[in-house]
Amino acid sequence: MNYTDAQWVGIAFIFLGMILALAWAARAYIPGLASLFIPSSVIAGFVVLLIGPQVLGALGGGQGLIPQQVLDTWRVLPGLMINVVFAAVMLGKTLPSLKEIWGQSAPHFILGSVLSFGQFALGALAVVGILTPFFGLTDKAGSIIELAFAGGHGTIAGMGPLLTEAGAAEVVDLGLGLATISMATGVIGGTLLVKYALRHQGISIARQNPISDAEALHITAIAGVADQDDKPVPEMTHPACRR
Numbered sequence: 001m002n003y004t005d006a007q008w009v010g011i012a013f014i015f016l017g018m019i020l021a022l023a024w025a026a027r028a029y030i031p032g033l034a035s036l037f038i039p040s041s042v043i044a045g046f047v048v049l050l051i052g053p054q055v056l057g058a059l060g061g062g063q064g065l066i067p068q069q070v071l072d073t074w075r076v077l078p079g080l081m082i083n084v085v086f087a088a089v090m091l092g093k094t095l096p097s098l099k100e101i102w103g104q105s106a107p108h109f110i111l112g113s114v115l116s117f118g119q120f121a122l123g124a125l126a127v128v129g130i131l132t133p134f135f136g137l138t139d140k141a142g143s144i145i146e147l148a149f150a151g152g153h154g155t156i157a158g159m160g161p162l163l164t165e166a167g168a169a170e171v172v173d174l175g176l177g178l179a180t181i182s183m184a185t186g187v188i189g190g191t192l193l194v195k196y197a198l199r200h201q202g203i204s205i206a207r208q209n210p211i212s213d214a215e216a217l218h219i220t221a222i223a224g225v226a227d228q229d230d231k232p233v234p235e236m237t238h239p240a241c242r243r
Contacts, residue, residue, distance in 0.1 A: 003069070008069040008070065008072075008073060009073050011067075011069075011070060012069075012070045012073035012074060012077075015066065015070050016044075016074075019044045019047050019048060020040060020041070020044050022044070022047060023040040023041070023043035023044035023047055024040045026043055026047075027040050027043055035191075036187065036188050036191050036192075037187050037188075037191050038184070038187060038188065039183070039187070042180065042183060042184060045180060048066065051064050051065040051066060052064045052065070052066045052071070053066070053071070078153065078154075078156075078157030078160070079157050079158070079160055079161060081157075082154045082157045082158050085154060086154075086158075112150065115150055116146050116150045119145045119146035119149055119150055120142070120143065120145075120146045122145055123141070123142045123143060123144060123145035123146060124142040126142075126145075127139055127141055127142040128142075138167065138168045138170075138171065140163060140166050140167070140168035140171055141168065141171050141174065144171055144174055144175045144178060145178065147159055147175055147179075148175045148176075148178035148179040148181075148182055149178065149179075149182040151179070152179050152182070152183065153176060153179045153180070153183075155179075156172060156175040156176050156179055157176075159172075159175075160172045163175075
C-alpha cells in the first residue's frame with residue numbers, strides 16, 4: 001500500500017477507533033463484562049492481541065489483520081499521549097493548601113509508599129535470586145513490578161525511553177503485560193469482593209450514609225443495556241448504613 005507516513009498515522013487512529021468501538025459493543029452486550037467493570041480499552045487490547053501478529057499472525061504466518069505500519073505507529077503513541085494525560089490532570093482545578101492536601105492524602109500516601117517499596121523489594125529479590133541467575137534477565141527489571149502494579153501502563157510508557165536507553169528495551173513489553181494483568185486482576189477481584197460484601201450482612205460496612213440515587217445507578221443502566229447475568233444492585237440494609 002502506497003501511503004505517506006501522515007496517512008498511515010491517520011489509518012492507525014482509524015484502526016484504534018474501530019477496535020475501541022468493537023470493544024465497547026462487546027462490553028455492553030456480552031453478559032458479565034460490564035458487571036465486572038472491565039475497561040473497554042483492556043478488551044480492545046485483547047482484540048488486538050487476537051487479530052494481530054501475536055495470535056492470528058502466528059497461526060497464519062503473517063501480520064494478522066493489522067498492517068505493520070499501523071503497529072509501528074501504535075508503538076510510539078503511549079510515550080507521547082501520556083504527556084497529554086499528565087499535563088491535563090490539574091487543568092481547571094484550584095490547588096488547596098499544603099495542610100489540606102496532607103490531611104486528605106496522608107493515609108493514601110503512606111499506604112502507597114508501603115506498597116511501592118514492598119514491590120521494589122519483591123522485584124529486586126526476584127531478579128537477584130531467580131531472574132538474572134537462571135534466565136539472564138537484566139537487573140533493570142528489578143523495578144518492573146512497582147512500575148507495572150503501582151504505576152500502570154502510563155508509568156511504563158513514560159519510563160520506556162529511560163529503560164531503552166539503559167539497554168533494557170525488552171523490559172518495557174514485560175511491564176506493559178504486567179500492567180494489564182494488574183489492572184484486570186485488580187478490577188475483577190475488587191469488584192467480586194465488593195459484591196460479596198454487599199450481599200452478606202455479616203460483613204461490616206464502614207460508610208454511615210445510605211447510597212445516593214447517582215451511586216445506586218448500575219453501570220448497565222447508564223449504557224441502557226440490560227445485564228442478564230447481574231442482579232440489581234441491592235439496597236444497603238445493614239444497620240451501619242441506617243445510622
